[in-house]
Each structure stands twice: as C-alpha cells, then as structure tokens.
Amino acid sequence: MQLDFTGSDAQALLDQHNIALKLEEAKELQSQLGRPLTLTEATVFGIQLSEHCSYKSSRNFLKGFMTSGENVILGPAEDAGIVRVFEKDGEGYAIAVGHESHNHPSQIVPYEGAATGVGGIMRDIICMGAKPVGCLDGLRFGDPAKPLQRNIAREVVKGISGYGNPLGVPNIGGDVYFHEGFDENCLVNVSAVGVLRESELIHSYVPDCAADENWNLIIIGKPTDNSGFGGASFASDSFSDEDDMDAKKAAVQEPNPFLERHLIASIFDLLEELKKTGDFERIAMKDHGAGGVVCATVELVEGAGFGAELQLDNLHTVGDYPPHVIACSETQERFCIACHPDLTQRIIDHFQVKWELGKVAQNAGASCVGRVTKEPQYILRWKDEVLCDAPAKVITQGILYDREYEIPEVEEKRTEVAYKDGEIILSAA
Numbered sequence: 001m002q003l004d005f006t007g008s009d010a011q012a013l014l015d016q017h018n019i020a021l022k023l024e025e026a027k028e029l030q031s032q033l034g035r036p037l038t039l040t041e042a043t044v045f046g047i048q049l050s051e052h053c054s055y056k057s058s059r060n061f062l063k064g065f066m067t068s069g070e071n072v073i074l075g076p077a078e079d080a081g082i083v084r085v086f087e088k089d090g091e092g093y094a095i096a097v098g099h100e101s102h103n104h105p106s107q108i109v110p111y112e113g114a115a116t117g118v119g120g121i122m123r124d125i126i127c128m129g130a131k132p133v134g135c136l137d138g139l140r141f142g143d144p145a146k147p148l149q150r151n152i153a154r155e156v157v158k159g160i161s162g163y164g165n166p167l168g169v170p171n172i173g174g175d176v177y178f179h180e181g182f183d184e185n186c187l188v189n190v191s192a193v194g195v196l197r198e199s200e201l202i203h204s205y206v207p208d209c210a211a212d213e214n215w216n217l218i219i220i221g222k223p224t225d226n227s228g229f230g231g232a233s234f235a236s237d238s239f240s241d242e243d244d245m246d247a248k249k250a251a252v253q254e255p256n257p258f259l260e261r262h263l264i265a266s267i268f269d270l271l272e273e274l275k276k277t278g279d280f281e282r283i284a285m286k287d288h289g290a291g292g293v294v295c296a297t298v299e300l301v302e303g304a305g306f307g308a309e310l311q312l313d314n315l316h317t318v319g320d321y322p323p324h325v326i327a328c329s330e331t332q333e334r335f336c337i338a339c340h341p342d343l344t345q346r347i348i349d350h351f352q353v354k355w356e357l358g359k360v361a362q363n364a365g366a367s368c369v370g371r372v373t374k375e376p377q378y379i380l381r382w383k384d385e386v387l388c389d390a391p392a393k394v395i396t397q398g399i400l401y402d403r404e405y406e407i408p409e410v411e412e413k414r415t416e417v418a419y420k421d422g423e424i425i426l427s428a429a
C-alpha cells in the first residue's frame with residue numbers, strides 16, 4: 001500500500017492508519033525518499049523517529065553532558081554504559097549501567113508497564129555482555145490520598161518485584177515521592193547494574209568486517225505478536241481527556257519473566273561456548289527496542305554505517321498479523337544477534353535444540369531473518385513484496401529538531417538545617 005502525503009487527504013491518511021508523524025514530517029520524509037511511502041515505511045518512521053527512539057528534540061541537549069573519562073570504557077552510544085572499576089593481572093573489571101523510563105505504560109497498566117520496564121533494562125545490559133546483579137527505581141506518584149493514585153503506586157511496586165524476583169535480580173536501591181503534580185502521569189524510572197570483565201564486552205553494532213563477511217541477523221526469544229505495537233510513539237506522546245485509553249493499553253507490552261530468565265541463562269551459556277572456540281568477537285547483540293524487529297536490526301547495522309536486507313516472513317510468530325505490525329511490534333523477551341555466517345546454524349541450534357526455547361514459551365525460538373549489506377540501505381521484504389526500502393540513517397535520524405528554548409530565571413532559595421535535642425530545625429536563609 002502506497003501513502004502519498006502530498007495530496008489533500010494527507011492528514012486523513014495519517015489518522016486512518018494511526019501513523020505517529022506530523023504532516024510536515026511525513027512530507028519531509030517523502031521528499032527525502034523521492035516517492036510516496038509504503039504503509040510499513042510510514043509506520044516505521046512514526047516509531048523510529050519518535051522522541052523515544054531517536055531523541056529528535058533532545059539530541060542537542062544530551063550532547064552537553066559529560067560522557068567520557070579515565071574510567072569510562074563506553075559512554076551512552078549503545079545499549080548501556082560501561083565504567084571500569086579496577087584492574088587485576090592486566091584485566092579490567094567493570095560495571096554496566098542502563099537506565100530508561102516506563103512512565104506512560106505504568107500510568108494506564110501499572111503492573112505490566114513497570115514489569116516490562118524492568119525486563120527491558122535488564123536486556124540492555126545483558127546485550128553488552130554484563131551479568132545483571134541489581135535493579136534500582138526512581139518513582140514519582142500522584143497524591144496518595146486518592147484511591148487511583150494509591151492503586152497505581154501499589155501495582156507499579158508489584159510489577160517491579162513481579163519481574164525482578166523470577167529473574168533472581170534484587171532491587172538494591174531507589175527512591176519514591178508523592179505529589180499531585182504526578183496524578184496524570186506517574187514517572188517510573190528503572191535502572192539496572194551488571195558486572196563484566198572488559199574482555200567480555202559485546203557491542204550493539206556490527207564490526208567493520210560484517211558487510212564483507214555477509215553477517216547474518218538472528219531473532220531470538222518470544223514469538224512476535226502484536227503486543228506493544230506503537231509503544232514508542234505512545235511513550236513519546238502526551239495524555240489528554242479525549243484519548244482512547246483502551247487503544248493505548250494495547251500498546252503496553254506483555255511480560256514473561258520466566259522466559260527471560262531462561263534466555264539469560266542460555267545467552268551466557270552461548271557466550272561461554274564462543275569464548276572456548278575463539279568466536280566471541282564474531283557476534284554483536286541488541287535488545288529489541290521500542291520499534292521491535294526493525295529497531296533492533298537497523299540500529300545494529302546503521303551504527304557501523306551499513307544496511308541490511310531482511311526477509312520478514314522467516315521470523316517465528318504467533319497469530320495472523322499484518323506485516324507492518326510484525327515488523328514493529330514491541331513483543332518482549334527478544335534479542336537480535338548479528339553473527340558471522342559460520343556461526344548462524346550453531347546459534348540457532350543452541351537455542352532451539354540445546355535450550356529448547358519452544359518448550360518454555362509456545363513458538364519461542366531463533367530465526368535467521370536477514371544479512372548485513374555494505375550498501376547503507378535498509379530493505380525489508382515480506383514474501384515477494386518490498387515493505388521498506390530506505391537509507392538506514394533516514395530511519396534512525398531522518399527528522400531532527402533544533403528547538404528554541406528559554407532559560408527561566410529562578411529565585412534562589414536556601415534553607416538552613418540545624419539540630420537541637422535530636423530534632424531537625426529548618427529556617428529560611
């Protein structure tokens with residue numbers, strides 16, 4: 001299906017197909033491609049170019065943070081940051097730190113929203129080769145005197161423990177505040193900490209040799225369904241009284257922590273095997289981000305300046321869903337491994353035969369869906385149909401903003417703190 005956003009019905013097309021693009025954005029992307037967009041391309045752009053995935057508005061500001069240092073092995077360029085803690089016998093020992101928010105999902109489906117936030121941030125540090133040892137949460141809820149706000153707080157906490165406990169990963173810290181300003185949208189910030197040797201670091205982009213060596217792309221884990229479809233766009237939007245909350249609930253992912261625990265064990269078993277055979281550096285790995293299969297695969301290759309060709313109907317799925325939904329669904333508990341073609345069947349057998357993913361969750365498994373290409377074009381096919389044919393960099397950075405802003409003047413207020421007879425005394429300075 002072709003969508004032409006230069007006609008008088010352009011806005012109606014966006015609304016009809018729930019494309020999360022502004023009209024001017026759709027027109028700009030059509031201009032960059034030089035032709036009308038397919039339904040899948042428009043859907044992909046709406047998700048991948050959301051604030052959640054591309055940081056299209058905040059990129060310029062995030063660049064201002066200090067992200068390098070003597071002990072920083074890896075700054076915020078991949079799935080998690082890596083900081084060296086100490087060295088011993090020539091080996092660096094490090095911690096991986098990941099952080100993300102699951103605010104909107106937790107507001108409307110508190111248990112599932114918080115649980116999938118924990119699962120996702122765990123996968124982010126695992127992708128770097130780190131073993132998770134703890135999670136932390138910064139929580140902001142509405143007025144606790146209101147029953148709805150108490151329920152949201154209670155279910156969020158249950159969701160955090162309901163995912164972390166089956167994984168065997170403790171909650172080691174965090175904080176919580178309550179204020180009526182968070183009545184309409186709570187904040188659920190989840191962080192994870194993992195440990196690794198510096199030599200165990202795995203990257204979430206393919207190496208320079210990947211295109212020449214025809215590296216493959218393998219999807220591992222839960223079978224793709226329609227859960228979480230459009231989650232990134234939803235997370236980048238705001239709530240209003242006119243919103244269809246039932247439709248927004250459908251954009252929240254469904255958690256399966258027991259499958260994730262099995263995946264974690266099987267992945268680290270695979271890594272140990274690859275070390276023994278000297279193949280550890282012939283893989284790259286990425287969590288399925290908020291744009292699903294497209295998000296994971298395009299970011300793996302675009303980070304190295306390459307493209308990819310995918311055959312989407314090779315993917316293990318459950319249910320009869322349209323191709324653009326399968327391409328972008330945020331189904332949980334999935335990883336993408338890029339590997340040298342010599343390793344492809346070995347990796348698939350590792351998950352399908354040795355670790356029997358299909359017995360842990362129906363239709364779970366491992367599927368080779370495509371390959372890395374030197375031409376930096378991202379091509380997605382469904383049977384004989386080309387669903388997407390666009391430069392990989394346009395998919396990840398096709399729309400960037402340099403928004404005007406003002407720095408407000410804030411009156412300085414200071415409070416003097418003193419102690420008397422074991423009590424705190426506060427006074428304005």
